[in-house]
Amino acid sequence: MFVDRAKITIVSGKGGNGAVSFRREPFVPEGGPDGGDGGKGGDVIIQADSGLRTLMDFKYKKKYTAENGQDGMRKKRFGKAGQDLIIRVPQGTVVIDQETGLIMKDLTEPGESFVAAKGGKGGKGNVHYKNSVRQAPNFAETGDPGRERVILLELKMIADVGLVGFPNVGKSSLLAAATHTSPKIGNYHFTTLTPNLGVVKFPQTSFVMADVAGIIEGAHEGLGLGLEFLKHIERTKVLIHVVDVSGSEGRDPLEDFEKIMKELEEYGHGIMKKPMLVAANKIDLLGGEDSEEYLKFKDAVEKQGYPVYPLSAPIHYGLKELMQAALNKVNEVNANPPEIDDREYFDFEKDDHDPDYRVVKVYKDGNVYVAEGKQLSKIFNSTNFNDFGSLRYLYKYVENSGAIRKMKEMGLEEGDTIRIEDYEFEYEEEFQE
Template sequence: MFVDKARIFVKAGKGGDGSASFRKEKYVPAGGPDGGDGGDGGDLIFEVDAGLRTLMDFRYKRTYIAEDGENGKGKKMFGKDAKDLILRVPPGTIVRDEKTNLIIADLTDSGQRAIIAKGGKGGKGNVHFTTATRQAPNFAESGGHPEERWVILELKLLADVGLVGFPNVGKSTILSIATSAKPKIANYHFTTITPNLGVVEIDKKSFVLADIPGLIEGAHEGIGLGLEFLRHVERTKLLIHVVDVSGIEGRDPLEDFNKINDELRHYDQRLAKKPQIVAANKIDLLSDTENFDKFKKAIEEQGYEVFPLSAATKEGIEQLLRYVANRLDEIQEEPIYEEEETFKYYKLDEQEKNQIIVRRENDYYVVEGKPVEKLMYSTNLSDMDSLRYFQNFLRKRGIVDELKALGIHDGDTVKIYDFEFEYYD
């Protein structure tokens, strides 16, 4: 099964907690702090695997979580960093953040990697919290929070040339003749429901040819299979527009040609501007050349090259492919996206990471934010030094001032995640 779109949840590993430990050695009655740092959580990484062709693996498993870092230990023993979780994807995969719709990574080259979710940093052990007045800190830092997000994976085929046109005009047959690909071929509409790829070799040159499933009117609005497959045209350098010039089904080839180009134009103006060659197929079914001559003249007036051929008899196909191979040498590859979009990789804003929210909710006051949450779970509430460290943090970050601005009074309740405190100035 060809799967070219997937929605998955990814989460990196949490950082390991620092250790609040003290030396316990023979003949050392009052050993100092020796808690080691926690290890870093594993990153969640996507890597291009040239052997993959679909996103099938992500159809059945949709949640991926990297390992947490190991907690620190006594004797200044650091916790191990967790292994990164590497997910392999086919070339041509675009990763988008679902929340912002911004591109996180555009993965095209074999072995290319991108960190999609960054693991949390390991927490510091209590050896880092000694001061001149605090010789034996009985607390340590908890591990850092990992990044997590829902992402959308989109696969856009990496083909040099795309075959486009209405259903049943002969695209699959042309692909099967030009390459070793074996697409499903039959005489009914929408035969091809998945893109097919093949490699063309001619005159010691080669290129990848893709049979894009047949488009219909309204494809750019999602009618039929349009939106699912129009994106596969985006990465091609050149289009071969296949048209049935025989009119055997009662269709006007010129009208069909214009309709397909309208669909490309409506989907993305850049698609309509791609170099395009017209393959006038099924000339073996013409009783005379009058209709073909009219069609050729109209197409050439629009600035396109026309190649008459018959996929059934293989007439004209070699000439078409030779022309395409030479034309590809002249085409300069262009980026798929506008430059400002291509390289605007989405990452959790540093301001968002460090943001602290203080608000009033009914009869109590709420303090939230990643820095506060991390501190809260690092605080030893039964230890006076740890509580002082916690209170100093609240003052230095301006949280106490914000509470006062909201009208807090002595005895009011402050809620910080799972903990509640009575406020006293």
């Protein structure tokens, strides 16, 4: 089964907690702190693998989690970092962040990779909290949580030349004749249910050609196989528009040409900017290139700026000339690469430096004053509520953040209740050791 779309959840490893421990030495208060830092959580890395052809593996497994960092240890020993998780996907996979809809990475090169979710930072051990006043800190920092996000994987074929056109016009036959591949071919619509690739070889070079599933009217809106395969055309450098010039399906060749062109234009994504050759296939059924029907079709299409090549794929008539023209166009594109990618990408730098991380927000819930914040939550979870020094460290952070001042502006008075997470305490004007 050819699977070219998948949605998975990735979770990076949690950072290890800092350790609370004390040296066993005489004349040192509480033995002196020597708790080590926690290890960093493992990253989730997405890597392109040229040996994969489909996203089938992600059809059944939906969640991928990296290893957590190890907690810190006594004697200032650091916890071991969590092992990174490498998720391998086919070359040509676009990774999209579902929440923002932005592209995280377009993996077009074999072995190309990126960090899709960074592991949490390890927490500091209690050795870091010793000062002239606090000689024996009985608390340490918890590790940062891992990052969880839902990502969309979308596989787009990487081919130099793409074959487009109505179903049953001979695209598969052309691919078979030009590349010596053996795609399934039959006399019915939608023979090609999955894209096929083949290599067109020349004495000194070659190019990859793809047979894209047949397009029908309304394909850009998802009708037929529609969007399932239109996206595979996006990466191609050159298009060959295959038309059944004999009208063997009972359709008018010129109308077929115009309808497919309209679908490509409606789909957008820069497809109409690609060089296009038109293959007038099944020319033998018309009696050759001198037939009135062919000349009428050729004249109308070439007036629109597209060169027309007569073709009969099964008997290789006109095949060499068409493939040479395609190679010339591929070489032209390679010599003059398209404009810079103008797609909108995910901002990893902004994601790594959350401007709201240290912000403490305050509001009233009935008669209770509530304080919330990402860093506040981390400090709260690191607090030893049986230790006065640890409680004071939490309180001082709340005070220094400006939260107490904001609460006073809202009417906070001594004896009122302040809540952080699920912990409530009474506010005292003089909270000191």
